[in-house]
Amino acid sequence: MNPLPIQSVLPELKEALLHHQCAVLVAEPGAGKTTQVPLALLDEPWLQGRKIVMLEPRRLAARSAARYMAQQRGEQVGETIGYRVKNDTRVGPKTRIEVITEGILTRMLQSDPALEGIGAVIFDEFHERSLHADVGLAFSKQSQSLLREDLRLLIMSATIEAEEVAAMLDDAPVLRSEGRSYPVETRYLEKQLEGRVETAVAKSIQHALQAHEGSMLVFLPGAAEIHRVESLLAPLQISQDVIVAPLYGNLSQEAQDLALTPCRHGQRKIVLATSIAETSLTVEGVTVVIDSGLMRVSRFSPRTGMTRLTTVPVSQASADQRRGRAGRLGPGVCYRLWTEQEHRHKPQAGTPEIREADLAPLALELAAWGVPDPAELVWLDPPPAPAYRQARELLVQLGALHESGGLTPHGKRLAELGLHPRLAHMVLQAVPLELGAMACELAVLLSERDILRAAKDRDADVRTRIEALWRADRAEQRGEIDFGLCRRIAAEAKVLQQSLGIRPSGKETAAASGLLLASAYPDRIAQRRSTGRFLLSSGRGAVLPELQLLSNEPYLVAVELDDVGSESRIYLAAPIAEDELLDAYQDQLIREQEVAWDAQTQSVKARERIRLGAIVIKEVPISSPDPDRRVAAFVQGLAQDSLDSLPWTRNARSLQQRVNFLHHVDKDWPDMSEVVLQDTLADWLAPHLYEVKNRNDLQRLPLTSILEEMLTWEQRRQLEEWAPTHIQVPSGSRIPVDYSEPVSPTLAVRLQEMFGLADTPRIAKGRVPLTIHLLSPASRPVQVTRDLASFWRNTYFEVKKDLKGRYPKHYWPDDPMTAVPTNRAKPRV
DNA sequence: GGCACATG
Numbered sequence A: 001m002n003p004l005p006i007q008s009v010l011p012e013l014k015e016a017l018l019h020h021q022c023a024v025l026v027a028e029p030g031a032g033k034t035t036q037v038p039l040a041l042l043d044e045p046w047l048q049g050r051k052i053v054m055l056e057p058r059r060l061a062a063r064s065a066a067r068y069m070a071q072q073r074g075e076q077v078g079e080t081i082g083y084r085v086k087n088d089t090r091v092g093p094k095t096r097i098e099v100i101t102e103g104i105l106t107r108m109l110q111s112d113p114a115l116e117g118i119g120a121v122i123f124d125e126f127h128e129r130s131l132h133a134d135v136g137l138a139f140s141k142q143s144q145s146l147l148r149e150d151l152r153l154l155i156m157s158a159t160i161e162a163e164e165v166a167a168m169l170d171d172a173p174v175l176r177s178e179g180r181s182y183p184v185e186t187r188y189l190e191k192q193l194e195g196r197v198e199t200a201v202a203k204s205i206q207h208a209l210q211a212h213e214g215s216m217l218v219f220l221p222g223a224a225e226i227h228r229v230e231s232l233l234a235p236l237q238i239s240q241d242v243i244v245a246p247l248y249g250n251l252s253q254e255a256q257d258l259a260l261t262p263c264r265h266g267q268r269k270i271v272l273a274t275s276i277a278e279t280s281l282t283v284e285g286v287t288v289v290i291d292s293g294l295m296r297v298s299r300f301s302p303r304t305g306m307t308r309l310t311t312v313p314v315s316q317a318s319a320d321q322r323r324g325r326a327g328r329l330g331p332g333v334c335y336r337l338w339t340e341q342e343h344r345h346k347p348q349a350g351t352p353e354i355r356e357a358d359l360a361p362l363a364l365e366l367a368a369w370g371v372p373d374p375a376e377l378v379w380l381d382p383p384p385a386p387a388y389r390q391a392r393e394l395l396v397q398l399g400a401l402h403e404s405g406g407l408t409p410h411g412k413r414l415a416e417l418g419l420h421p422r423l424a425h426m427v428l429q430a431v432p433l434e435l436g437a438m439a440c441e442l443a444v445l446l447s448e449r450d451i452l453r454a455a456k457d458r459d460a461d462v463r464t465r466i467e468a469l470w471r472a473d474r475a476e477q478r479g480e481i482d483f484g485l486c487r488r489i490a491a492e493a494k495v496l497q498q499s500l501g502i503r504p505s506g507k508e509t510a511a512a513s514g515l516l517l518a519s520a521y522p523d524r525i526a527q528r529r530s531t532g533r534f535l536l537s538s539g540r541g542a543v544l545p546e547l548q549l550l551s552n553e554p555y556l557v558a559v560e561l562d563d564v565g566s567e568s569r570i571y572l573a574a575p576i577a578e579d580e581l582l583d584a585y586q587d588q589l590i591r592e593q594e595v596a597w598d599a600q601t602q603s604v605k606a607r608e609r610i611r612l613g614a615i616v617i618k619e620v621p622i623s624s625p626d627p628d629r630r631v632a633a634f635v636q637g638l639a640q641d642s643l644d645s646l647p648w649t650r651n652a653r654s655l656q657q658r659v660n661f662l663h664h665v666d667k668d669w670p671d672m673s674e675v676v677l678q679d680t681l682a683d684w685l686a687p688h689l690y691e692v693k694n695r696n697d698l699q700r701l702p703l704t705s706i707l708e709e710m711l712t713w714e715q716r717r718q719l720e721e722w723a724p725t726h727i728q729v730p731s732g733s734r735i736p737v738d739y740s741e742p743v744s745p746t747l748a749v750r751l752q753e754m755f756g757l758a759d760t761p762r763i764a765k766g767r768v769p770l771t772i773h774l775l776s777p778a779s780r781p782v783q784v785t786r787d788l789a790s791f792w793r794n795t796y797f798e799v800k801k802d803l804k805g806r807y808p809k810h811y812w813p814d815d816p817m818t819a820v821p822t823n824r825a826k827p828r829v
Numbered sequence B: 001g002g003c004a005c006a007t008g
Helices: A005-019 A033-041 A059-072 A102-111 A131-146 A162-168 A197-211 A223-236 A253-260 A316-324 A340-345 A360-369 A385-397 A409-415 A421-433 A436-447 A462-470 A483-500 A510-520 A578-584 A627-639 A650-665 A674-679 A703-708 A713-722 A788-806
Strands: A022-027 A051-056 A081-085 A088-090 A097-101 A118-123 A152-157 A174-177 A184-189 A215-219 A242-247 A268-273 A286-291 A294-301 A306-313 A332-339 A525-530 A533-536 A541-543 A555-561 A567-575 A590-598 A603-612 A615-621 A726-728 A734-738 A746-750 A771-775 A781-785
Touching (some): A005 A152, A022 A033, A118 A131, A184 A316, A197 A332, A316 A332, A360 A421, A385 A421, A409 A421, A421 A436, A436 A510, A462 A510, A462 A567, A510 A578, A603 A627, A781 A788
Parallel strands (some): A118 A152, A215 A268
Antiparallel strands (some): A081 A088, A294 A306, A525 A533
């Protein structure tokens, strides 16, 4: 066998690591870096006999890399070369190279930040930029700079902006190696694709079948598109020698094997795959790749705390990776269903997981690492602040973090379980309920992909799954349940139970699912509004897409749902009973009184509500609400009407008007205008409403004295003097002053009663002259004046002439100053 | 007619 291309850079690589703490190795697929590099570094002096740890993104890759290397040394796995993946470790006392999955490194660092006994950490396939790899690198980097200056970090990747990584690693040297694959001819579309991608894919497949030999790998975004293309191909009766095989994650082992294994001589295969075939699985014998250019990715929304799947265009790096699948045996061809122009506008690389993921696990990991603020670490892409904030809030809600950000003892235990913090919390909460064993099963069940697949009437009920898991050995539902997956889930749940020392209690029933899940998803409780339609505690609407048993449950815990559109779709949920809900959420229930004015009954109505977020669980009328709130509601009701509904007496109106007049003169006096009184009901009227139950009671209020309370004691004393209700005129009559116009109070008086009064009477301590309406003996208006002296001197004589004609019997003296004032026709003698 | 891929 020819030497692998990687061999040529190995001396350089050794040299680089001799002098630097970090290095970046860029090598195309097929260069052999995964198996050659760890072996080549084993005897380097800086290693001082310590171990090399190499990270792989997948368990399968970790095991096979270890197996391949062991084989090269003529050993068994577990001797010099070992591997470590979750619940499966093959490491012996002599092991010097451990191939591990990425999450394992985080666990190793958390239990020993100094990584004692380890001389180098190699990050393989780093271009995939998984969350675990990013976290592992950030932690390792900090460990290196604080505790382990001698630790070597090597980043290996296919296509990557190597300079960026190198810069992050203190300008680490970058080495490059060519790949070893055959040339693949790339064919773009002439013009931009129109219509459905499935149609174009099907056409392309037909064309390629005619034009090329060998098997074909077709990349589509998801199972739906795969099945649509499959049915487009079906009527074409392609050939008995052409096998069409779908390939995606939620497919049985047998179906996947059909797609993966090379076909018999003379047969050809068309594999319709998701991005699973881009990295995780290798399809044998492919010479033609057809790429739809789309992939489905999940995106986390910090706003709603939910994850949604969206279909996005692939990056250039992904497209190249897909194309490379056609060049493993010999020269190949790749059809890209987009134009060359479009290709130039595609992003170079996909979005790193850390930028679009649920960061709750990361936030817990960081808190356990003792660095709740991610800014203290070095990142290629720092965790986005909104998602990180949402994650921290969730962890506080789960009791894993203090408000201040530190890890609680509960959080410490959650971090050790190897589950999403939500599910870890559920497991620990379930233990005192004697449902810990079932919670372990549920937690693992929900961490894996759905065990129910392809069933036509696939429901959204968690209970269906847990029951299927419990009777997975019975074959009655073969074809609908993934038994292989069930076995793995059961085994993993058992490991989890054993690590916690939990045994089944006999209390396990599928009906307990809702209660258990409620502790994991406190923010996803849904209340039925109508059949199949729900209201989430967050205030969002949610729907069950199809009519099913769950559609009429009063309450659901929505485990999986998206946040697309105005209403979320619920993909997985469990019912929960109201009493369970009230019990499980004791500390989050909001008990509140709603006290409000009821326009219909013209009275205050009070209700007590028990709320969980936006969901009102119970609402009962209460007869004696908080007095302050009752009065406030009453005031609000009154404020909607005019003040006329108050029991205004003549006295009260008079007081209001007199004070308004004085306010006009001197702002020390309160403003009692309608507008101001209406706006300030809460200040002046509210204190008197405590005994008032309804509108009728209102009529008994002593409005005059209530208004008087707005005056100071001094003002009350001054009121009569400054704004007298009556003025005594020369005739001896007490004439009321009209204050209805605060600018000009008026006195309406018969002219004859004013004889002898030289000047206009003044009020407000002499500051304001009254406006005098002088009247005829029959009380008809004769003259208006604010200057009585001038009137007597001038106008009186004209007026007198006229009055004398109309009222000849009356007394009309020539000198009004010396005349006797009278309220009769003539003064008594 | 349907929810991608991983992992402690």
